[in-house]
Amino acid sequence: MAEETIFTKIINGTIPSKLVYHDDLVSAFADINPKAEHHILIVTNKPIPSVSAVTTEDEPALGRLFTVAAKIAKDLGVSESGYRLIVNCGPDGGQEVPHIHMHFLAGGKLGGLGFPQR
Numbered sequence: 842m843a844e845e846t847i848f849t850k851i852i853n854g855t856i857p858s859k860l861v862y863h864d865d866l867v868s869a870f871a872d873i874n875p876k877a878e879h880h881i882l883i884v885t886n887k888p889i890p891s892v893s894a895v896t897t898e899d900e901p902a903l904g905r906l907f908t909v910a911a912k913i914a915k916d917l918g919v920s921e922s923g924y925r926l927i928v929n930c931g932p933d934g935g936q937e938v939p940h941i942h943m944h945f946l947a948g949g950k951l952g953g954l955g956f957p958q959r
């Protein structure tokens with residue numbers, strides 16, 4: 842099993858967060874440093890360090906990231922207007938927390954590829 846991460850502590854409730862979703866495979870909470878009006882992190886409960894470390898065993902949790910993203914979009918009323926999903930991988934990809942997570946960004950036009958400029 843991989844190391845415990847800051848996100849593991851958020852999932853366990855050791856570190857407080859604005860939790861918006863939790864089930865047996867994934868959790869979602871507001872990013873502490875939002876880059877858009879709505880910036881939510883959807884994370885696997887298992888602390889997989891990065892996309893480079895995934896195995897076929899992880900496919901149910903990885904698929905769940907997308908179904909939860911669709912649910913959050915519906916809850917926020919942006920399913921049709923749009924949103925952006927980002928997964929940073931490794932140092933050159935800008936990944937800071939070594940625990941797989943999908944950034945969910947929404948709220949107006951997000952501009953070009955990558956994180957919106959605020």
Ligand code: 5GP
Pocket residue numbers: 847851856858859870871872873874875882928929935936937938939
């Ligand atoms: P990465 O750069 O790894 O793709 O994204 C990590 C994200 O985690 C960043 O957007 C950062 O703001 C967020 N983050 C880091 N520490 C915390 C924390 O303690 N709580 C929350 N809610 N978000 C965090």
